[in-house]
Amino acid sequence: MSSSDNGSSLSEPRGEAELYRDASVDRPKEWFDWESLNLAWSEPEPYHVITKLGRGHFGEVFSAIDVRKEAALRKKFASAAGSAAGSGPSVSDKVESGRSAKGKGVDDDDENESAASTEKAGAGGAETLSLPAEAEAELLTKSTVVIKVLKPVQLSIIKREIKFLTNLRRGTNIIKLLDLVENPLTAQKSLIFEYVDTPDFKKMYAGFSDHEVRFYMYQLLLALDYTHSKGVIHRDIKPHNVLIDPVRKTLRLIDWGLAAFYNPGQRFRKFPGTRVFKAPEMLMQYSRYDYAVDMWSFGAMMAGIVFKKHPVFKGRKENINVLVAIVKLMGSDGLFDFVDKYGVRLRDEWDEKLEGYEGSTWDSLVTRKNKSLAVADAIDLLSGILVYDHEHRLNCEDHARLAGTVAHRRGIPPEGTNSGSSDEDFMAISDGGAHNSVPAGATPLTGTSRNGSDLSSSSDAQLGSSRSPA
Known part of the structure; x- marks a missing residue:
């Protein structure tokens, strides 16, 4: 017995x-050795949190706007449409204006911090390019990411998950890990993933x-x-x-x-x-x-x-x-x-x-x-x-x-559509030289969400909860 x-x-x-x-x-x-992974952590500045999606054992999960990608896409969309600069608000502006008075933006200890962050992310006036409603909706979809804010755990646990994600990064229908983020003030770590609505x-x-x-x-x-x-x-x-x-x-x-x-x-x-x-x-x-x-x-x-x-x-x-x-x-x-x-x-x-x-x-x-x-x-x-x-x-x-x-x-396309991010979308990981290419301008999230949630106090979460990737 x-x-x-x-x-x-x-x-x-x-x-x-x-x-x-x-x-x-x-x-x-090296295929199996997560302990020896050398991780390159970005700063969280470009990620503006929209809303909480769920929680699990290892962290809480949020949707967010990547304001760098939003700015680049806005310029690209406007150029393709032959648009001139106008006065339309950016997606991140809309997120900010919809926040009401309940909280401040990402890492903003004063009322001007969020505006400064958006201005920086939209350098060159991209945030002022007005787009048709359909283009704005597509822009929102393509610039949204998921942030898995990790509670304090042994670094080896984080490395282990990252090792599997990087080993499988070219796989069909495997979630894409885009970036690694560390808050410079609290040392809290987060993983950035592609967003699935x-x-x-x-x-x-x-x-x-x-x-x-x-x-x-x-x-x-x-x-x-x-x-x-x-x-x-x-x-x-x-x-x-x-x-x-x-x-x-x-x-x-x-x-x-x-x-x-x-x-x-x-x-x-x-x-x-x-x-x-x-x-x-x-x-x-x-x-x-x-x-x-x-x-x-x-x-x-x-x-x-x-x-x-x-x-x-x-x-x-x-x-x-x-x-x-x-x-x-x-x-x-x-x-x-x-x-x-x-x-x-x-x-x-x-x-x-x-x-x-x-x-x-x-x-x-x-x-x-x-x-x-x-x-x-x-x-x-x-x-x-x-x-x-x-x-x-x-x-x-x-x-x-x-x-x-x-x-x-039954006439179903076997490979589906919109197969997802390419390798160029992947985050910066230095794995003994195996994954050394960092997306240009990679930086990334900080202490508070745009609705006022305190990200630095997030605990007990994991990306397996509802409506969230990992």
């Missing part, structure tokens, strides 16, 4: 991933068509396939970490703080993630898991969308409660076959709670409300993903091929 609160595993066979088994094997030491996921999913489910799930598979091809497991796939902009038809996979490198045959000592999306092997603390844990989480997320049931496996507080929800639907026999095959040892009371369920079929979850999404090929795909034995679970290559075929048949 295990002495831990969860099931523990003993005497497992040597389990190894089939696809991308050796993705990390021949990579240089995503609504509440439950409301958005409720309105999805079959066409949209196929398209966005395929986009997520592309992100996962790239991630796994680089020898990385995300370990926290869930709706909050998959940002979708339904207007621009873009998807970004965020929040890399729990990611891990995979090496064949290794034993993991940690089993992170969000409980209701965890694979059975994670819930039972089987130490030789692999990329397949992301596949299960993908399947659990997709099942929630297809069957309009969030989450599809519901269980509070303890891993056993989620396992019970799983066996009620999928049956006990398959779970105990897994336990026997891999030598997983469960507590006696777990055995009692998990035994005796015959299970049901995915068709049993189809209702009048979800039948337009719970179609045969969607259920077939879920049936190949949500299986107990990770060795038999469809891998990312299988998913992408199947989903891509379905997408093409």
Whole structure:
């Protein structure tokens, strides 16, 4: 009997991933070494906070205007339209004027500081170039960024997330890290990301068509396939970490703080993630898991969308409660076959709670409300993903091929649109010379937001919260 609160595993066979088994094997030491990262931190001045988006374990998340980019884009848009300088207010001016009397601008201890900052950012009169309403809206979208304000944590934790973000920086549908910021007065650190204008996921999913489910799930598979091809497991796939902009038809996979490198045959000592999306092997603390844990989480997320049931496996507080929800639907026999095959040892009371369920079929979850999404090929795909034995679970290559075929048949563009920032948009990181190019004029956020929120006191946050990237 295990002495831990969860099931523990003993005497497992040597389990190894089939696809991308050796993705990390021949990579240089620098690929894995976040401790040696030399980070170049900018000042926060050019980022004017708009509003708070959410919070999590490691920081609070805000939307902001990059006033440098706004000024440059305003000039570009005006030039393209043949506009002359007028008296139209800049986006950052509008943010400032909408702030009312509740607070001051970024780092402004007197009433003139914000105006000075805007004037500096819009050098050359860019802030006075008047644009049509549609152009102003596009300007706002393109100059908005996300700021993840980190609470005080060990620098190694920050470096770890940055290492995964930089290793995966060229990946399809992976969130783009644009800049690193440090407040010179408080030493508080922040990460700057591209902005994804995503609504509440439950409301958005409720309105999805079959066409949209196929398209966005395929986009997520592309992100996962790239991630796994680089020898990385995300370990926290869930709706909050998959940002979708339904207007621009873009998807970004965020929040890399729990990611891990995979090496064949290794034993993991940690089993992170969000409980209701965890694979059975994670819930039972089987130490030789692999990329397949992301596949299960993908399947659990997709099942929630297809069957309009969030989450599809519901269980509070303890891993056993989620396992019970799983066996009620999928049956006990398959779970105990897994336990026997891999030598997983469960507590006696777990055995009692998990035994005796015959299970049901995915068709049993189809209702009048979800039948337009719970179609045969969607259920077939879920049936190949949500299986107990990770060795038999469809891998990312299988998913992408199947989903891509379905997408093409339905006329869905497989690569999507607006694929995102180029490498030139990336922030300045000095990684032993590996990432030494700094965007011209890079500086960046300071003590207070433009609505008066105190950024220097931000605590307990992480970019995985709603409506925010990382």
